[in-house]
Amino acid sequence: MYLNTIQASDGSRKKARRVGRGIGCTLGKTCGKGHKGQKARSGGFHKVGFEGGQMPLQRRLPKVGFTSRSGKFSAEVRLSELDVLPNDVIDLNILKLANIVPAFTKVAKVIKSGQLTRAISLKGIKVTVGARESIEAAGGKVEV
Numbered sequence: 001m002y003l004n005t006i007q008a009s010d011g012s013r014k015k016a017r018r019v020g021r022g023i024g025c026t027l028g029k030t031c032g033k034g035h036k037g038q039k040a041r042s043g044g045f046h047k048v049g050f051e052g053g054q055m056p057l058q059r060r061l062p063k064v065g066f067t068s069r070s071g072k073f074s075a076e077v078r079l080s081e082l083d084v085l086p087n088d089v090i091d092l093n094i095l096k097l098a099n100i101v102p103a104f105t106k107v108a109k110v111i112k113s114g115q116l117t118r119a120i121s122l123k124g125i126k127v128t129v130g131a132r133e134s135i136e137a138a139g140g141k142v143e144v
Helices: 078-086 092-095 129-137
Strands: 075-080 107-111 121-123 141-143
Touching: 075 078, 078 092, 078 107, 107 129, 129 141
Parallel strands: 075 107, 121 141
Antiparallel strands: none
16 A cells, blocks of 8 residues: 555545536526525624524523532532541541542531441531431441
8 A cells, every 4th residue: 555545435525516607506606595695795604693683592591500609618428438437536627638528628418328337426527317327327426
């Protein structure tokens, strides 16, 4: 194989549209652009979403959604992650030092995911109902 013999595969490259070549090609005279108007002119364009002065769709529809600013500083902790920690009394600083929650976290909440095999005590950490039952069943306690 030589560089001068390389060709594109058949059908991968369309032939250019030759406009303005008479009535026999269906693209003669107005070249498929219709008669007059902004879109028929060379360089005629409008902004994306422009509807000729009518209120555009993206402004007619209501705003949707909400992003909580406090959600950035909260984190979820699984029971299985607490089971790995060597400490018996666990607070937010211990979770940060163990890299279970990010350093900028202000609020943590324990969810019931995984198993807890030993008694632990939580201080200043929120807990779901299911997680509280699992912690107390293992002999631990939750202090708010």
